[in-house]
Amino acid sequence: MKKTVFVGAMAAATTLVAGAASATVLEEVQGRGELHCGVSTGVNGFSAPDSTGEWQGFDVAICRAVAAAVLGDPNKVKFTSTTGQTRFSALASGEIDILTRNTTWTMSRDADLKFSFAGVNYYDGQGFMVNKALGVSSAKELDGATVCIQTGTTTELNLADYFKANNMTYEPVPIETNAEAQQQYLAGACDVYTTDASGLAATRATFADPENHAVLPEIISKEPLGPLVAHGDDQWGDIVRWTMNALVAAEELGITSANIEELSKGTANPEINRILGASDDDLGAMIGLDKEWAKRAISAGGNYGEIFAANIGESTPIGLARGLNALWTQGGLQYSPPFR
Amino acid sequence: MSDKMISFVRTEMLPEQTPPSSQVGAMRWVRENLFSGPVNTLLTLLGIAVLYFLAVHLGPWFKNSIWNADSLAECREILAGQSGACWGVIKDRWHQLIFGFYPAEEYWRPTITFFLMLVAIAPVLFGGLPRKMMWFSAIFPALAFWLLWGGSIWYSVFAMLGFVVAYVAFRALQQVSGVVAVVGAVVAAVIWWLLLAGPLGDLVASVVPVALPYIRSDDFGGFMISIIIGVTGIALSLPIGILLALGRQSDMPLVRWICVGFIEFIRGVPLITLLFTASLLLNYFLPPGTNFDIILRVIIMVTLFAAAYMAEVVRGGFAALPRGQYEAADALGLDYWKAQRLILLPQALKISIPGIVNTFIGLFKDTTLVVFIGILDPIGLSNAIRADSNWNGIIWELYAFIALCFFLFCFGMSRYSQYLEGKLKTDHR
Numbered sequence: 001m002k003k004t005v006f007v008g009a010m011a012a013a014t015t016l017v018a019g020a021a022s023a024t025v026l027e028e029v030q031g032r033g034e035l036h037c038g039v040s041t042g043v044n045g046f047s048a049p050d051s052t053g054e055w056q057g058f059d060v061a062i063c064r065a066v067a068a069a070v071l072g073d074p075n076k077v078k079f080t081s082t083t084g085q086t087r088f089s090a091l092a093s094g095e096i097d098i099l100t101r102n103t104t105w106t107m108s109r110d111a112d113l114k115f116s117f118a119g120v121n122y123y124d125g126q127g128f129m130v131n132k133a134l135g136v137s138s139a140k141e142l143d144g145a146t147v148c149i150q151t152g153t154t155t156e157l158n159l160a161d162y163f164k165a166n167n168m169t170y171e172p173v174p175i176e177t178n179a180e181a182q183q184q185y186l187a188g189a190c191d192v193y194t195t196d197a198s199g200l201a202a203t204r205a206t207f208a209d210p211e212n213h214a215v216l217p218e219i220i221s222k223e224p225l226g227p228l229v230a231h232g233d234d235q236w237g238d239i240v241r242w243t244m245n246a247l248v249a250a251e252e253l254g255i256t257s258a259n260i261e262e263l264s265k266g267t268a269n270p271e272i273n274r275i276l277g278a279s280d281d282d283l284g285a286m287i288g289l290d291k292e293w294a295k296r297a298i299s300a301g302g303n304y305g306e307i308f309a310a311n312i313g314e315s316t317p318i319g320l321a322r323g324l325n326a327l328w329t330q331g332g333l334q335y336s337p338p339f340r
Numbered sequence: 341m342s343d344k345m346i347s348f349v350r351t352e353m354l355p356e357q358t359p360p361s362s363q364v365g366a367m368r369w370v371r372e373n374l375f376s377g378p379v380n381t382l383l384t385l386l387g388i389a390v391l392y393f394l395a396v397h398l399g400p401w402f403k404n405s406i407w408n409a410d411s412l413a414e415c416r417e418i419l420a421g422q423s424g425a426c427w428g429v430i431k432d433r434w435h436q437l438i439f440g441f442y443p444a445e446e447y448w449r450p451t452i453t454f455f456l457m458l459v460a461i462a463p464v465l466f467g468g469l470p471r472k473m474m475w476f477s478a479i480f481p482a483l484a485f486w487l488l489w490g491g492s493i494w495y496s497v498f499a500m501l502g503f504v505v506a507y508v509a510f511r512a513l514q515q516v517s518g519v520v521a522v523v524g525a526v527v528a529a530v531i532w533w534l535l536l537a538g539p540l541g542d543l544v545a546s547v548v549p550v551a552l553p554y555i556r557s558d559d560f561g562g563f564m565i566s567i568i569i570g571v572t573g574i575a576l577s578l579p580i581g582i583l584l585a586l587g588r589q590s591d592m593p594l595v596r597w598i599c600v601g602f603i604e605f606i607r608g609v610p611l612i613t614l615l616f617t618a619s620l621l622l623n624y625f626l627p628p629g630t631n632f633d634i635i636l637r638v639i640i641m642v643t644l645f646a647a648a649y650m651a652e653v654v655r656g657g658f659a660a661l662p663r664g665q666y667e668a669a670d671a672l673g674l675d676y677w678k679a680q681r682l683i684l685l686p687q688a689l690k691i692s693i694p695g696i697v698n699t700f701i702g703l704f705k706d707t708t709l710v711v712f713i714g715i716l717d718p719i720g721l722s723n724a725i726r727a728d729s730n731w732n733g734i735i736w737e738l739y740a741f742i743a744l745c746f747f748l749f750c751f752g753m754s755r756y757s758q759y760l761e762g763k764l765k766t767d768h769r
Contacts, residue, residue, distance in 0.1 A: 041711075041720055042727030049724050053441035053559075080722070081714045086619055090714075093623035159415060179726055179735055206733030208416050249509055317413075317729040 012282035025097055025229075026070065026288050034076050038096035039079040044202040045312040045320075046102055046122075054078045058311040060098040060229050062121055065297040066098060069243050074300035088113055091230055098240055100227040102196075104154065114231040118240040121226050121304075123324040123333055125219035125253035126158050127197035129204060132212050134191055136256065139218035143168040147340060148181050148190035150174075155195055158221040178203065196223055202318045238287045246275055246294040249336040250303035253328055257302040264295055275339050283339060294339075305336060350427050411730035432743050436725065437741065440561015446490075446553065450564050453487045456480060457571065459627050465756060488560075488568070490552035492545040498537040505532045557635045561716040563745055568635065570704040570749075573642040577703065578696065581650025582689075586680065588655060599651070607753050612709055614641040619713035638710055646703040653695035657688030660752035671754065690764045695755035701750045718742045 002190055029035055039047035039059055047057040055077075064074035082090050082101055091099045094113070103109070104124075105117045130136050149156050151174045163170050173190040175181045185193040193200065197219060204210050227244065229237050250256070253272050255263055264276040269336070271280035277291035284293040301307050304326075312320045326332025361367055374384040404424025408431070409415040415426035430437070439447055460480035463473035481497040511529035514522040545551070560568070587599030606614075618637040626632055661684060669679035691698070711720040722738040725731050 001704060041716065042724035042725075044729055044732050048727030049436070049441065050728060051436070052444070053436065068597060068742045080558065081720070083714045083715060085616070085712065086714050089620040089623060093620075095623055177723070181721070182733060183735060202732065205729070206412065216501075317732075 024288075025233045026239065029070055029097055031069060034078050035063065035067040035071060035098070036080060036096045036099055037067075037077050038080050038087055038090050038099040040101045041083060043102055043199075045198070045316065046191070047052050047079075047316040055310070058122065058307060059102065059227075061307040061311065062100045062247075063098060063246060065300045066243050067176045068242055068300035069246075069293040069297040070239065072296060074296075088115070091115065091228065094230070097236070098227050098229055102225050103228060105224045105226055106154075107229075109228075115228045115235075116231060116237045117226050117228045118237060119181045119226050119244040120224040120333075121244060122196050122224075123196065124153050124196045124223035124225055125324075126194060126221040126223065127200050127219050128216040129185070129193045129200045129213055130191060130216060132214050136215075136216070139216045139220070140166060140168075142192060144170070145192050146171045146173055146190040146305040148173045148175055150181065150195060151176065152177070153195075154223075156223070156275040159194055162220040166296065182206070198312065198318070198320055201320050205317045205319060235288055237297070241291065242287060243294070243297045245336040246297055248327070248334050249275060249339060250294075250298045251305040251334075252329065252336065255298055255303055256306060257299055260295060260299055264274070264292075271339055289292065351521075359515060393481075395756045397423075407431055412732070412734050413730075425737055426734060426741075428736055429725065429737055431729070431732050433721075433725050434741075436721055437562045440716055440721065441554060441559040441563070442564065443553075443559065446555060449487045449490070449552065449555075452566070453484045456487075457484065457726050464762075483673060486552070488555070490554040492541060493552075494548075495537070495541040498541045498544075499533065501530045502529045502537060505529055557633050560635060562718055562721055564709070565635065565715060565717050566704070566707045567749075568611035569639055569642055569707045569710070571647050572639050573703050573707075574700050576643045577646035577699070578648050580647035582654050582685070584647060584651035585654035585658065588651065588659060603648045603651050606645055607652070611642070611645050611706055612712060614645055615709060615713050616643045617641070629695065634713075634715065638713075639713065642703065645706075649699045649702075652694065653692050653699055654688060656695060657690075660683065660691050661687055692762075693757055693761050697753055701753055704749060704753070718745070 002181060007249070023031070037060075038056060039057075043057070043059075045057055047055060047059045050056050055150045056192060060079070063077050063079070067077045068074040080090065080096050082096070084101070087101050087103065088097050088109075097114075098118075100121070100122075102122075105120065109115055110117055123128065128139050128142065130142075136142060142163075147170045149159055149172050157170075158169070159172075170192075175184055178195070178199060181195070184190055187208070190221055193203070195203075195216065200215050202211050204215065207213060216281055227240055229240055249271075252277070253269065255272060255275070260276070263272055264278050266278045267273060274281050274283055276295045277284065277293075282291050284291045287293075302310070305322075307323065308320075308322065309315060314320045314321060322332060324333050326334065328335040357600045358364075362371060368479040375381045400423050402425060404419060404422055405427050406415050406418055406424055407427050409418060409426060409428030410432065412426060412429075415424070415428055418427075435444065435447070439450060442450060457480065459473070460477040463469045463471065463477055479500060482500045486493050506525040506529035510521045510525035513524040584599050584603055587595045588603065590596045590599070615638060618641045619634065622632065622637060665683060665687065666679075669683040672679075674682065710716055710717050711723075714720075716724060719742065722742065725738065726734060
């Protein structure tokens with residue numbers, strides 16, 4: 001806890017200095033003509049460089065949408081790979097403008113570390129994976145199991161809570177990285193591997209025999225992952241938040257990368273017209289951008305549903321179902337406030 | 341005794357016989373080296389068992405190697421359940437493991453730099469080469485900087501001219517006094533670098549533009565970054581380490597305290613702490629918006645770290661010199677620097693060679709620690725490559741490739757140090 005307070009205090013001091021001395025983040029980004037975006041050093045489906053060195057993934061797509069909205073070009077992004085240790089100070093010091101790195105929205109990160117979460121682009125939760133030979137169909141039957149778990153993460157604490165609450169015991173096998181976890185689990189060093197459900201699905205997809213492994217139905221924690229920005233510039237926070245909202249609203253309203261040109265000529269739906277800048281209302285001016293900002297953001301990689309399908313959806317090797325991340329109209333949690 | 345007759349003496353020689361089979365050739369070697377006693381026999385059998393085990397398990401893995409595959413799934417399809425290495429990942433991503441995200445059309449630049457580096461260090465390593473090659477070694481840092489990062493060549497040229505300015509100032513002031521000349525040279529060089537080199541570079545660049553496309557540090561990665569950090573650290577840490585070692589033995593209390601304080605502080609903290617300082621803490625102390633290159637920060641920290649260890653290695657060499665060597669140097673009337681340069685340092689360094697190379701190898705391998713501050717060195721890239729759905733789950737092939745590359749470098753350094761030790765051997769042990 002001491003460390004986070006220290007980082008927070010440093011962040012606050014930096015923000016004061018930065019606020020006094022320099023322009024807004026938007027002016028800075030437009031001045032340098034490039035968005036600085038913090039991503040992970042590699043999480044399957046969320047952010048990873050392909051063989052040409054281009055960053056791809058679900059988190060990366062958010063950065064590209066923001067860059068398209070702010071700079072008019074989804075490729076004007078400099079990706080900085082951050083680790084779990086360096087991510088927050090990189091954001092607090094202004095080295096990066098946005099952090100989209102599978103970061104769970106918690107109160108202490110929001111309030112204590114002085115960051116603003118711009119929304120949730122993926123609702124995740126901690127799950128369990130077991131070998132089917134074990135004959136387990138519910139996490140409640142895992143009493144006495146050996147569990148592979150990454151040390152120093154919230155998953156470790158969640159696991160302890162869950163087993164305690166259900167009056168069960170377990171034997172932890174501490175591991176450092178996901179790659180190591182895969183090896184340990186496949187070698188039989190542990191009966192159960194636990195981490196975020198999206199990670200389990202991605203891991204299972206890489207096995208030689210995925211059909212012999214099952215992800216148990218129980219999700220034992222809430223892990224809302226989303227992009228975040230530093231405190232101190234609400235306009236910048238609004239830009240990122242409403243870019244995300246535009247992607248979700250676009251899916252809800254049926255705006256796709258295929259029909260966006262057609263729709264931006266004007267439709268019968270006034271909200272579509274407002275989002276795409278086809279009406280007289282100038283929503284972009286409220287956040288310091290032009291009328292077509294959202295149109296560019298949606299054109300960059302498609303709407304939320306398209307981005308999901310292209311990077312982590314059921315047609316990809318990771319094969320995640322929409323689940324909680326479906327639109328609210330389809331029983332999920334993705335919900336954009338109105339564009340008005 | 342002599343008058344006593346010997347009753348029988350064989351007069352003809354016995355024909356030569358072949359030695360018993362257990363005393364010649366392979367059999368003898370095997371008996372002497374592998375089965376000379378119960379313990380050795382046991383160890384030999386154990387060794388054979390281990391080798392057999394490895395061959396049985398690794399043999400098929402290597403034998404079924406697959407080079408032409410675009411994903412782990414494809415490899416598995418081809419192997420159809422058999423064990424086999426999927427080297428397709430190396431074929432697909434070797435350029436990233438070596439160059440990071442450096443633009444593909446510019447790969448020739450780091451490649452040329454690498455070979456020029458070999459040319460530049462050759463005269464330092466091998467005394468038989470013409471001494472004139474040292475001039476190339478001297479300009480190589482500026483050349484390498486320009487080749488790797490790009491931009492206008494004139495900044496590198498004018499940065500190097502700073503040394504010429506310092507030399508001219510030194511010669512001009514030498515008549516006044518040695519100390520004044522050194523101070524004057526440093527001041528002149530600093531003024532040149534801070535005030536004149538930049539504007540002059542701009543000026544000449546606008547008249548005669550000679551430039552390569554600028555590549556920024558974020559695009560550097562893979563072995564390229566390991567070698568940049570490692571070689572720069574090695575080249576800088578030895579001279580700094582020697583100065584620190586001399587400073588630690590100095591009679592001037594202030595110099596001695598500073599050197600002792602520096603060495604003990606740096607040796608007292610782990611390298612990873614220094615790297616975190618470079619990556620995180622400096623961000624807070626520097627004014628917002630300053631662009632202090634992360635690779636430069638890492639190189640500085642790694643160099644300081646290695647220099648502190650080097651200082652202690654070299655001090656060990658000094659400590660091994662007999663007191664008489666110091667006294668002899670004094671008796672010859674040599675001043676401090678001459679005594680160091682001509683008598684003490686050559687002996688001390690010769691003694692320290694294994695320790696120095698040890699530190700070099702350690703430093704080169706420690707460059708992989710930069711993975712913790714988000715720099716994509718080979719280890720970092722292996723994680724990034726695994727994050728691609730095509731290659732998720734591939735582990736041993738990547739690590740084997742990385743280990744092989746590191747081994748080649750470190751083994752090369754080790755062999756060179758043995759060569760140097762043999763060459764400098766003057767005693768008769």
